[in-house]
Structure formats: structure tokens, C-alpha cells
Amino acid sequence: xxxxxxxxxxxxxTAGVAAAEVSLSGNGRMGxxxxxxxxxxxxxxxxxxxxxxxTDGGLEFGGSFRADQAGDGATGAWxxxxxxxxxxxxxxxxxxxxxxxxxxxxxxxxxxxxxxGYMGDSQGTANGGTNxxxxxxxxxxxxxxxxxxxxxxxxxxxxSMSDGxxxxxxxxxxxxxxAVAGAYTFGNYTVGLGxxxxxxxxxxxxxxxxxxxxxxxxxxxxxVKAYYADQQDGIIDAAFGISAATTxxxxxxxxxxxxxxxxxxxDVTWYGIGVDYDLGGGAVxxxxxxxxxxxxxDPTANFGVRFSF
Amino acid sequence: xxxxxxxxxxxxxTAGVAAAEVSLSGNGRMGxxxxxxxxxxxxxxxxxxxxxxxTDGGLEFGGSFRADQAGDGATGAWxxxxxxxxxxxxxxxxxxxxxxxxxxxxxxxxxxxxxxGYMGDSQGTANGGTNxxxxxxxxxxxxxxxxxxxxxxxxxxxxSMSDGxxxxxxxxxxxxxxAVAGAYTFGNYTVGLGxxxxxxxxxxxxxxxxxxxxxxxxxxxxxVKAYYADQQDGIIDAAFGISAATTxxxxxxxxxxxxxxxxxxxDVTWYGIGVDYDLGGGAVxxxxxxxxxxxxxDPTANFGVRFSF
Amino acid sequence: xxxxxxxxxxxxxTAGVAAAEVSLSGNGRMGxxxxxxxxxxxxxxxxxxxxxxxTDGGLEFGGSFRADQAGDGATGAWxxxxxxxxxxxxxxxxxxxxxxxxxxxxxxxxxxxxxxGYMGDSQGTANGGTNxxxxxxxxxxxxxxxxxxxxxxxxxxxxSMSDGxxxxxxxxxxxxxxAVAGAYTFGNYTVGLGxxxxxxxxxxxxxxxxxxxxxxxxxxxxxVKAYYADQQDGIIDAAFGISAATTxxxxxxxxxxxxxxxxxxxDVTWYGIGVDYDLGGGAVxxxxxxxxxxxxxDPTANFGVRFSF
Numbered sequence: 001x002x003x004x005x006x007x008x009x010x011x012x013x014t015a016g017v018a019a020a021e022v023s024l025s026g027n028g029r030m031g032x033x034x035x036x037x038x039x040x041x042x043x044x045x046x047x048x049x050x051x052x053x054x055t056d057g058g059l060e061f062g063g064s065f066r067a068d069q070a071g072d073g074a075t076g077a078w079x080x081x082x083x084x085x086x087x088x089x090x091x092x093x094x095x096x097x098x099x100x101x102x103x104x105x106x107x108x109x110x111x112x113x114x115x116x117g118y119m120g121d122s123q124g125t126a127n128g129g130t131n132x133x134x135x136x137x138x139x140x141x142x143x144x145x146x147x148x149x150x151x152x153x154x155x156x157x158x159x160s161m162s163d164g165x166x167x168x169x170x171x172x173x174x175x176x177x178x179a180v181a182g183a184y185t186f187g188n189y190t191v192g193l194g195x196x197x198x199x200x201x202x203x204x205x206x207x208x209x210x211x212x213x214x215x216x217x218x219x220x221x222x223x224v225k226a227y228y229a230d231q232q233d234g235i236i237d238a239a240f241g242i243s244a245a246t247t248x249x250x251x252x253x254x255x256x257x258x259x260x261x262x263x264x265x266x267d268v269t270w271y272g273i274g275v276d277y278d279l280g281g282g283a284v285x286x287x288x289x290x291x292x293x294x295x296x297x298d299p300t301a302n303f304g305v306r307f308s309f
Numbered sequence: 310x311x312x313x314x315x316x317x318x319x320x321x322x323t324a325g326v327a328a329a330e331v332s333l334s335g336n337g338r339m340g341x342x343x344x345x346x347x348x349x350x351x352x353x354x355x356x357x358x359x360x361x362x363x364t365d366g367g368l369e370f371g372g373s374f375r376a377d378q379a380g381d382g383a384t385g386a387w388x389x390x391x392x393x394x395x396x397x398x399x400x401x402x403x404x405x406x407x408x409x410x411x412x413x414x415x416x417x418x419x420x421x422x423x424x425x426g427y428m429g430d431s432q433g434t435a436n437g438g439t440n441x442x443x444x445x446x447x448x449x450x451x452x453x454x455x456x457x458x459x460x461x462x463x464x465x466x467x468x469s470m471s472d473g474x475x476x477x478x479x480x481x482x483x484x485x486x487x488a489v490a491g492a493y494t495f496g497n498y499t500v501g502l503g504x505x506x507x508x509x510x511x512x513x514x515x516x517x518x519x520x521x522x523x524x525x526x527x528x529x530x531x532x533v534k535a536y537y538a539d540q541q542d543g544i545i546d547a548a549f550g551i552s553a554a555t556t557x558x559x560x561x562x563x564x565x566x567x568x569x570x571x572x573x574x575x576d577v578t579w580y581g582i583g584v585d586y587d588l589g590g591g592a593v594x595x596x597x598x599x600x601x602x603x604x605x606x607d608p609t610a611n612f613g614v615r616f617s618f
Numbered sequence: 619x620x621x622x623x624x625x626x627x628x629x630x631x632t633a634g635v636a637a638a639e640v641s642l643s644g645n646g647r648m649g650x651x652x653x654x655x656x657x658x659x660x661x662x663x664x665x666x667x668x669x670x671x672x673t674d675g676g677l678e679f680g681g682s683f684r685a686d687q688a689g690d691g692a693t694g695a696w697x698x699x700x701x702x703x704x705x706x707x708x709x710x711x712x713x714x715x716x717x718x719x720x721x722x723x724x725x726x727x728x729x730x731x732x733x734x735g736y737m738g739d740s741q742g743t744a745n746g747g748t749n750x751x752x753x754x755x756x757x758x759x760x761x762x763x764x765x766x767x768x769x770x771x772x773x774x775x776x777x778s779m780s781d782g783x784x785x786x787x788x789x790x791x792x793x794x795x796x797a798v799a800g801a802y803t804f805g806n807y808t809v810g811l812g813x814x815x816x817x818x819x820x821x822x823x824x825x826x827x828x829x830x831x832x833x834x835x836x837x838x839x840x841x842v843k844a845y846y847a848d849q850q851d852g853i854i855d856a857a858f859g860i861s862a863a864t865t866x867x868x869x870x871x872x873x874x875x876x877x878x879x880x881x882x883x884x885d886v887t888w889y890g891i892g893v894d895y896d897l898g899g900g901a902v903x904x905x906x907x908x909x910x911x912x913x914x915x916d917p918t919a920n921f922g923v924r925f926s927f
Contacts, residue, residue, distance in 0.1 A: 019590075020590060020591035020616075020617060020618040021618060022333040022334060022335045022356055022618050024333070024640040024642070024667075025640060026640045026667065026669045026681075028669060028679075028680075028681045028706040029706070030706045030707075030708065030715070030717040030718075030762075038781070038783045039781065040762070040781045040783045040784075041701075041717055041761075041762040041763065041764055041780070041781045042701060042762050043701040043705070043706050043717035043718050043762040044698060044699050044700060044701050044706070044718075045667075045669060045681035045682070045683050045698040045699075045704050045705070045706050045718070046688075046698070046699055047640060047667045047669075047683075047688065049333075049335065049354075049356045049376065051335045051337060051354060051356075051616070051618040052618070053590050053591045053592065053616060053617075053618055054590045055588040055589050055590045055591075055592045056588060056589025056590055057588060057589070059588065059592070061337075061590075061591075061592050061614070061616050062337075062616070062618075063335075063337045063354035063616070064354070065354050066688070066699075067376060067379075067667065067685060067688035068688040068689035068690065068697055068698070068699040070355075070356065070375070070376035070377040070379070070685075070688070071377035072377065072381065072387075072690065072692075074381075074386070074387040074388070074394075074450075077692070078690075078692040079377055079692070080353060080354040080355070080377070081353050081354075081355055081375075081377040082353060083350075083351060083352040083353050085692075086354050087352070087354070088337040088338070088339045088352050088353070088354050088616065089339075090339065090592070090614060097339070099339040099350055099352035100339075100352050100353075100354070143350075144339075144349070144350040144351050144352040145350065146350055162350075163347075163348070163349045163350045165347045165349045166349075279673035279674060279675060279677065280673050280674025280675070281637075281638060281671050281672045281673045281674055281679075282638035282671045282679075283671065283673045283677070283679050283708070305679070305708060307638070307669070307671060307679050307680070307681070307706065308638060308671075309638040309639060309640050309669040309670070309671055309680070328899075329899055329900035329925070329926060329927040330927060331642040331643060331644045331665060331927050333642070358642075358644065358663075358665045358685065360644045360646060360663060360665075360925070360927040361927070362899050362900045362901060362925060362926075362927055363899045364897035364898050364899045364901045365897060365898025365899055366897060366898070368897065368901070370646075370899075370900075370901050370923070370925050371646075371925070371927070372644075372646045372663035372925070373663070374663050376685060376688075379664075379665065379684070379685035379686040379688070380685075380686035381686065381690065381696075383690075383695070383696035383697070383703075383759075388686055389662060389663040389664070389686070390662050390663075390664055390684075390686040391662060392659075392660060392661040392662050395663050396661070396663070397646040397647070397648045397661050397662070397663050397925065398648075399648065399901070399923060406648075408648040408659055408661035409648075409661050409662075409663070452659075453648075453658070453659040453660050453661040454659065455659055471659075472656070472657065472658045472659045474656045474658045475658075
């Protein structure tokens, strides 16, 4: 098998001339996971396609999706080929417009709480994604949703929306979502505000809305992030959480805790702590323990090596 | 489409020595589509793998398929891995033999009418692919069909066939298809003739056949294409169409009209017009309006940016 | 996530600094296949992603999977993304640890009998994979199984296991598999021993085990491989087989025969012979005939061109 390394493009193009290109990156992991009942082996490998180009007028455009998100050409039901995985964008002085499986405006600006451990934000079913902030909109691979982001100095703003057509989120009709968010950075602090709406396609049903307040602080090698979310006319009353990550040498320690107060009971607190040790070259030793306060639910744990290529 | 040559291979190989390689290219689009009822966002991103090599004797071989056409290794039911998406080829002085999800002989030589707009030849369900010439055979991802093409000076010929085994096109049995086509170019004109056959695997059922006459003319920056198709023992009586595309500066305007006369009524006329504006670097602003003469069917429209990488 | 621009990495990195990278290779084939009843066209195209990197301490890591094995991000049910296709590894002075859809320990050391013909080891259903040695374990895409291999001078050892959790091989429960193997090379000869176990998750059911003895000899341009397998508490009594492959100039001739003695009747002998002719540049003309001694089962044959890129 002949291994073909990519890219004479970069070599033959003359200085200053932008060339459209496709580049490859990848990641993987191997280790062991305790799902609250059994220890299991766990591994995966992924490849990411990154597309980029520049117009004659200086606008940048491109997109990105993973090989496993390319889509199934036979059914055309899902994937980057259909617009509900990966995304494309065009950007310039006016900001950046992205379309596809984009994040909601507040998620685009604030992200999630610190990721811990070998599985990152996605350990299994027991405590799946418990460091994720419960944003209200665009977390379900909506087809070709729109995200606009713009930054000017210390200010960043974002707006997101779906067209709603054919997107049934529970009403049985065409449920549309939209959101706005803003952030302001001063010194080592960033504060932000987000507002998300689900406009139900049903007569006499109030929109479900969620207001988020987020703050990030950086002290030396330590990052702290906290948020508070207040939902109206939904299934959650409020949610809040905080995480911290600090790096010393090759070691990073991170932890988070968040609480979801549900309407009609079912409150839950999630927490986790993890340690990473950077082996260099794209390999990181990583382990974590995560748990919640639900009766009868055991802690989960994982340990292994994460790779990036 | 800008092919991104992946390949330090090219750098280390000595002059004259052919090296097999895999290269990447891609495309994407983002915009809005009116499907006759609603405006919706629409986007997608695709990556194309292009395989190529040369034997010691100078034969060229290779293949191509998209990432979303790679196939599903779990089921093996569809994809380039199975031979019903993408294709492979070998070529030399004898011509080119392709196998896989190939076009029928006349489609290989004549193509379709001019593509218009941001969605190219595939706007939605309402007027889907209405610039496509209704070739009789090999438009359904038949597994490992065969296409042979050969050009000598002003003449081009093509032949295509399926093996029929396991390909039920409607008889309930193994329906085989084959086709031949030829084209002759003189000055700015090309004329061609194609003949396609479906050989039904059913006793006493006549073959369905279709004869196509096609002509292409190029005047400066303007291309005109017209065809007439005459079907026997099928569901169509005849079809004809014409398209034109002209480029001035960065702008291209294209339009088409075609009429399908069906056996037993249901005639339809499809038409569309589109404008492209080349932003350079692989990005094109594009919009189109398409419609038909069916009562109760609204026009469709689209506008957005197409990318190639 | 470290975006790896494929391959400027190699160009800008200073000597001795290892860079993580993703490389592409591919393969394809086109030809005709006789499945015992009909001649059919047969073709396919594949792309392989190979990931590799090195830690600061000199450990090597990476992985590999095919584009059609990437997985389906919509269902997450199968693929390299889920750990039951492709694999990842880390290796160093301690040996190599692989995880994913790995081979069992004896298969990792001994492989299969010689592959013949254009379809390699996988001609259709009639005589599918009849040159494959019937290893007992890890031939079914088990999720994230583990393989350890180590070589020191003339000795090679391997160990493999699944975690069993959620892997029902027939008991209705969590059936775990494990295996060990060793090989010793002296001059042109290699001999090896393997032992595989299925530990059924059912009360009072004996483990199914299989002992394999394998030998490989190389005489000039000729390779000979033979094996004997003895199964206990399974559906096979014993199996044995031998293959030889010899190359003269651009031509390689290979053949194999193997016999499976089943418990309770149904013994079968499989055999095949094939010829390859190397066209250079990654293209090989190849044909083969394969058959078995089952009454009413016709021989299969294939002829075509294999490509590697």
C-alpha cells in the first residue's frame, strides 16, 4: 500500500494567491470505561475534512465535517451532504455566517463547562455529556440552521435561527428556534448574556424561552467558567454550573459541577473531575470520575489515551 | 472544481515515473431555497476522493467517489465499496473502460441541459432535476455497470451495459440495459445520436427503446444544447429540450426548457433560468427560478453561494 | 483539536521532530465474476485513512480505517467512530497495543492462506472467503477488542481479548473471548502455536476452545503456509489447510486447499488457484477459480484488474 501524503497545492501556488483546498486531520482514543456496572474497552478513530478558500475580494469561505458525518448517499437522510451534520461558512468584515449543524448563538459564544477525562464530554449513557450546558436550541442536528457571529474589539455578538420548516420539536408542526447572545471581555474576565426561543407551531402555546448568564475568568494557567440559565414555559425551571481547569507543566486538572432544577421534580446534580497528562506529539493520558446525586446511579470512570493527528 | 493534488509523492518521484495517488477535492453551498411553498435554509458540504495511477506500459487507471458515497461497511448494501456509487476505470489507446455507477453511453457523450442556480440540477422534489435529459438507462445506481468511450479526432463513440443479474427494473426478473452513442464535431458544432434499450426479463414483452438526437453549438462565450428523444414501448412518447448559457465577464446566464410527452396523458413542460456571478477562488453567487406548466404547481427558486475546493 | 494541514507538516517540521499526520491510500478493482450461476460485472473503490504520531518520549501511536468504515454519525451503531471497525494503537519497547476491530492473537501472527484472484479473499457467497483460516475468535467486528503483540529476535507473541460486555455470541449473555499465540522463526521457517477460547456466559456450558498449529516456509520466491486446528466443545472437529504462492518475474501463481471437519457431518473441502500478473504502478491483472466438494455447488471464477493507490 502506497501512502500518499497530501499537498503540493501549498508548494505550487504563488505567494499571496489563495488556493481553495481540502485538508485532513483526525483524532482517536483507546482506553477503559466503567459505565457504573462494568469495565469495558473503548476506542475510536475519526478523520475530519476541513475545506477552505478565499474569494478574489478577500472573503473567506469553507466548511468542515467528519468522515463519519459525510452522509449516506443512498438515503440522503442525514449528513454533511444534507446539511444536518458539519457546516459551511462565509466570512469577512461583516462577520461570519455559518450554515448546517451549527451551535445556537449562546453556545457559540460560551461553549460548555470544562471537559474531563478520556471520553471528553460524552461518557456513555449513564452520565452522558454531563458537562454540557443545557442550551435550549439547536442541539439536535437541525438541518441547515443559521449562525451569525461578529466580533469588534472587546465585544462579540451572535445570532442563530432555524427555518422551522419540517422541524418538529414536539408540537407536531414546524417548530422554529432562534437565539441571540453577546459577550464582553475586560482584562481576564468575559461576561455574556444569551436568550433562546422555541416558537411552537401550535395555537395558544407559549414560546419556550431561556435566558443564560455566563462568565469566564482566566487567572494565569487557570480557567473558571460559570453559568446560570432560567427557562420559561419549558420542562426546566433553572440550571446553573461552574467548572475550573488548571494546567501545571504537562498536567491539567479539571472539574465541574452543575445542577438542573426540573419543573415537577427530578432535580439532578452532576459533577466530575479529571486529570490529563500531555505526552506530546498529540497524545494525552487522561482519566476522570463522574457522578450524579440520583439514587441508585453509580459513578462512571474512564482512563486511556487520547490522540490528535 | 479545483482538484487539490494530495501529494508529496509528486515531489519524491523521479521524472517520468508514474506514481499512484489519492487526491482530495470538495464542494459546498449555502443559501435559501423556495420549494413552491416555503423558503428554507439549504446547505451542504462534500468531499471527493480521486484515485489515479499509471501502469509500466502506460495504461492509466483510477476511480472517483464522494465521501458520502464510500458505502456502509456494516451492511455493504450500497456505495463505492460495492460498485453502485462512484466508479473505476482503465484507459489507453483503446479508449476508456469505466465500471461502477456509470452514465449510459448517450449521457456520457451529451450530458444534460444547462444547470441553473445554486442547487444545480437537483432542486428539491417539486421540480427535481428538471434540466436532466430523460435518458432511458443507467440512472439508478445500477451495480457495476460498464461504460466504454473512445475518441478519434472529430469522432467520439460510447457503449454501455449492465449485466442485468439481480437488477429488477420492473419485470420482477433480471432486466438488462445497453446503449450506444456517437458524436461528430465540426468547427463549433457537435451532433450526436444515441440508442438505449431495456431488455425486460419477461416473456412476450417488447424491449423498451429510446433514440436520442443531440446537438451542441458554441458561439463565442455562448453554448447552446438541444435534444430530441423518441421512446418506443415505454411510458414516454417523446421528449425534447433546449438550453443556452452565455458568459460575460464574471457573470453567466443560463436557461433551459424541455417537454416530456407521456403516453396516456400527463405531458409536462419544464423551464428554468439562472444567473451565476463568479466571486473567484472557487466561490460563485448563484440564483435561479424554475417552473413547469402543471396546474397547481408553484415555481421554485433558490439563491446562495456555491463553493469548490 | 490539532488541525493537521496535510503535509506541509512534513515540510515545515525540523529534522527529528515527529508530527502527527493523516495520510490517504486507496484501492479498487474492476472485472467479471462467475458466482456459480451467472457472470456479472464487479467493481469497487476504497480509500484508507492512516493516522500516525509520536509522543515526546518516542512512543508511536496511530490508527487506520477505510472511508466506508468511518461509521454513521446518525446512528452511531457501527464504524471506526464506535470502535468496531478499524483500530487504533500505541507502541513502544513494550510491544504494540491495538484496540478496535482487531484480529485474534493467532490470526495476527499467522494470517490466512494465500489469497487468489481478483476478488482476493472474498468472492461472493458461494465460496466466500474460503482461503480464510477458521479462527475461533474476533472475526465479527467485536467492539473495541484488544490485541497485544511483541517481537524479540526470532520470537513473536500475541494476546487478544474482548471485554465481553454486550457481546452475545450465542449464549444470550455477555460472551467473552481471549486468545494467545506464539511464533518462532529459524532460517526460512516459522512455526507457531495459537490457543483461542470463547467463555460462554451460560451456566454449565463448557468453554469452546481451539488450538492451532501453523508453519510457514520460504524457498526463494515461493511461500508455503500450512495449519492444523483442533476445536473442542464447538461445531467443528478439526480443520487443516495448506497454500503455496510462487513468483517468477511479473507473474505470481497461488493455490490453497483446506478441509473443515464438522461435528455431526457437513465436512467440506475448499480449494482455489489463481494467477496474478503485475502491470506495474499499482495495477495487477488477476484471475482465479475456486470450488468445493459440496454436491450441487458449482465452481466460481473471477478475472479482472486490481488497483492500489
